[in-house]
Amino acid sequence: MNKNLYGEILRNDFKKNPWNNLILLLFMSLSVTLTVSVFFVISQLFTTISTMYETSKPPHFLQMHKGELVQEDIDAFNSTYPGMVHWQTVPMIDFYGDELTVFDEEGNSFSLSECRLDISFVKQNQEYDVLLDENRKPLQIKEGEIAVPVILLEQYSIRIGDEICLQSGDVKRTFTVSDFAYDGQMNSTLCSSTRFLISDEDFTSLFGKVGEKEYLIEAYFEDFSMASDYQTVYEQENLPKDGQAVTYAMIFLLSAMTDIMMAMVFLLVGILLIAIALMVLRYTILVTLEEDKKEIGTMKAMGIPYKEIKKLYFDKIRLLMLLGCIAGYVAALFLSDSLFGHMSRTFGKMPLSILTLMTGVVVCVLTYGIILFFAGRVLKSIRKADIVETLVLEKTFGKEQNGYRLIGIFMTLVSFLVIVPNLMVDTMKEKEFMTYMGGFVHDILLEVEQGDNLEKRKEDVQVLLEKELEKGTVIGFVCFRKVRLQALDTEGELQGIHIDTGKAAGEGLQYVAGEKPKKETDIILSCLMAESLGKNLGDEILIVENGTVHTFTVCGIYQDVTSGGKTARTMYDFSMTAAEKYAYQIDVRTGQKGEQQIEGWRQMLGKGYSIEYMEKFVEQTMGGITAQVEGAAVMAFWIGIGLIILIAALFLKLRMVSEANFFAVKKAIGIPYRQICLQELYPIMKAGAKGGVIGVILSVLFGDDAVSMMFRVLGLGIQKLQFIAFPIEICVMIPVVLLIVLTAITLVACRQIKGIDITAHLNGGD
DSSP: OOHHHHHHHHHHHHHHOHHHHHHHHHHHHHHHHHHHHHHHHHHHHHHHHHHHHHHHOOOSEEEEEESOOOHHHHHHHHHTSTTEEEEEEEEEEEEOGGGEEEEOTTSOEEESTTOOSEEEEEOOOSSSSOOBOTTSOBOOOOTTEEEEEGGGGGTSOOOTTOEEEEEETTEEEEEEEEEEEBOSSSOSGGGOEEEEEEOHHHHHHHTTTSSEEEEEEEEEESSGGGHHHHHHHHHHSSOOOOSOEEEHHHHHHHHHHHHHHHHHHHHHHHHHHHHHHHHHHHHHHHHHHHHTHHHHHHHHHTTOOHHHHHHHHHHHHHHHHHHHHHHHHHHHHHHHHHHTHHHHHHHOOOOOOHHHHHHHHHHHHHHHHHHHHHHHHHTTHHHHOOHHIIIIIOOOSSOOSOTHHHHHHHHHHHHHHHHHHHHHHHHHHSGGGGGGTTOOOOSEEEEEOSSTTHHHHHHHHHHHHHHHHHHTSEEEEEEEEEEEEEEEOTTSOEEEEEEEESTTTTTTOOEEEEOOOOSTTEEEEEHHHHHHHTOOTTOEEEEEETTEEEEEEEEEEEOOOGGGGOEEEESOOOTTSOOSEEEEEEEEOTTOOSHHHHHHHHHHHOSSEEEEEHHHHHHHHHHHHHHHHHHHHHHHHHHHHHHHHHHHHHHHHHHHHHTHHHHHHHHHTTOOHHHHHHHHHHHHHHHHHHHHHHHHHHHHHHHHHHHHHHHHHHTSSOSOOOOOOOOHHHHTHHHHHHHHHHHHHHHHHGGGGGGOOHHHHHTTOO
């Protein structure tokens, strides 16, 4: 084809269809923006955490321990362990939230009593497990100062210059907030613990005189993957282990969890958006070919090859896609500050890395390739077009006879896109989400925490609850005894295993396979524990207790995210093993719920217990993650609104152009403008309403499958998530709002009918 003719045709196309091309460009840009943003978040997250870890150096293996220890025993064991490069024991002073009060500069005050996290005071370490400032530099704290963990800023408004008053027993001490501490290992509500940093002098003056002693026994290896094997050997020795054990991989996952969840929601939105963009592209191409069918027939009659004609349209799409990729990439860069907000607050500020920028470029190239491949397949319809059929019979290129069907399909996809993240947020807020966290639905969780006099404190709880049962305020409770033992995997290797024992073991959990234990030789395993041990339903498992080997049968596999997701449950009590802690799950009589009830128990029992309503427990444990997912859900809602506007505008603009003669005829025979608008509005509303209903049905039936797939990818221990509630404001109001927006855009677009020139169209003009 002559280059001048080719260029002229291309320029005329852009002049003739500016709106079509603009809307197509917007869709492509938005698709690229979201997909690039997702990979920006994931890439930057791993880069940010890894870079932070280079300075903070969190442990490859961490064993928490309450009570006294003999450091020489730990040193002797570690000094002979192969691959060990460093170890240290970090002392901490544990306090309760109600012992800490914050005073701001205006004289207002509040207690940290509502904090679900275990609070510890620590001093700065020299080289390993270092607490950092926002610039990733080791914090240096002066006497009388304190650095507050940034994780608390999500729950409390604490500012530099505020004072924190410690009142514990006879000790009263006031600290001035001088910095915010960025903690490499305790930076998520899922960690259940947090650390305040004070000066060496203040720490020395308080240690052993106030609060409870706790130690972090930390080990570092040539390769962090050695941590699991080390844990197995460590737990077989007579070494301190009165507390949770965590490996580097789990520390990393817990650190990244909040932002990964947000990225996964964006990924879901991005995938759906690309699907919508491809549908819009197909529709636009077919309409354009329909409008140009005479020109295409003429070019074929002139002997211009199919490849040349296809290239005419393909180059336009290639140009639009190139512009869309550039615009989308730039938009993702501008959005990065807001997307990385939680990341910066948690791990400190860090500029976009080269890896992150390159990841965005790769995503752009892949998206570019996918859309061009799809466009090429749609344009193949030009090859099939016959000269006579296009010039004389005016045969179409396959444009849908019912274009309104597209509105219904788009409405279905957009409804699904908006509803699913909101249902996910609502599920994570419900106390029933506890069934995915290793417990069943009840009113109150009371834990007898690790430490001295554990059995005595457990008996005190038992006495209290039995009295409450007699009074009628409590209608029932169950107790779980938590122990840590070793289990043999399929290779004959020992692995550490956390087991909850009790008569109610396995009740109310979310099972992937099987059911709860029915006899003492039955055991249920969490998904990750079963995977780690290589066990399936019906397999035998050997549990080692003080040299005695017990044989159990795996009767169920359940979902759990506690203790790193690796837990087990059985009715057998393992009486020869000391308990790690006790957990009571309590139901109270309706009308007895309230903070006064819990506060009264706290006063009677004293320290060494954690007592929370289940809603509060889930909120504080999952709060950070839920907030991020909720933010992503809100963004998905506004994206959905924008999509409806763009889709409706595109469809109606193309319809006004392609059906201009049809509208001119209606005006000529005297049909009022209002009536013509209603004739257009009715099928659009019908298709939109139908699509909205289908979107709700798909969200209810398959939305949790999409979310479950995301959880499986994360390896959290949740294999199958079921939405717990379907609030009317989500399942009804969201489609209604989208339908209202669709109606408004339709009415605005129909105003173009007024401008149609009857004479020009009826005389064959355009």
